[in-house]
Amino acid sequence: MTTEYGKAFAGDGFGNWFRDRCAEAGVPGATRAAEARATTSELMAMFGWQSPKQAxxxxxxxxxxxxxxxxxxxxxxxxxxxxxxP
Incomplete structure (x- = not known):
């Protein structure tokens, strides 16, 4: 994926962009999902993470x-x- 300027996302750029799109769509953030007891696999599926590390x-x-x-x-x-x- 690329930025609106056609360049590759740098560092945390994609995560920040994705967070903003989730907020616009009314999709709960990872913190809220985890607090609602979403499993690691569910978090990975919701946010498109390939590794369980972030989840x-x-x-x-x-x-x-x-x-x-x-x-x-x-x-x-x-x-x-x-x-x-005691």
Missing amino acids: KLYARAANRAAMGVHASDKLQQQKQNKTPV
Whole structure:
């Protein structure tokens, strides 16, 4: 693929262009898809990635965020029950 000027995309250029086209089309971004628990294979299919490397980055970030929320919920529940922290 080439830019609107007929030149090859450089560096992150294609990713940025693709992100913009997804936003214009109302297609959710990879972060939202990963947070919705899309699998690595599903992310690859949605975004046309050939390697699972990029999909795994998004999945790991989404899992880390979910675990943080889960841990916060546990602490809040513990506080409400006035259970001492081990």
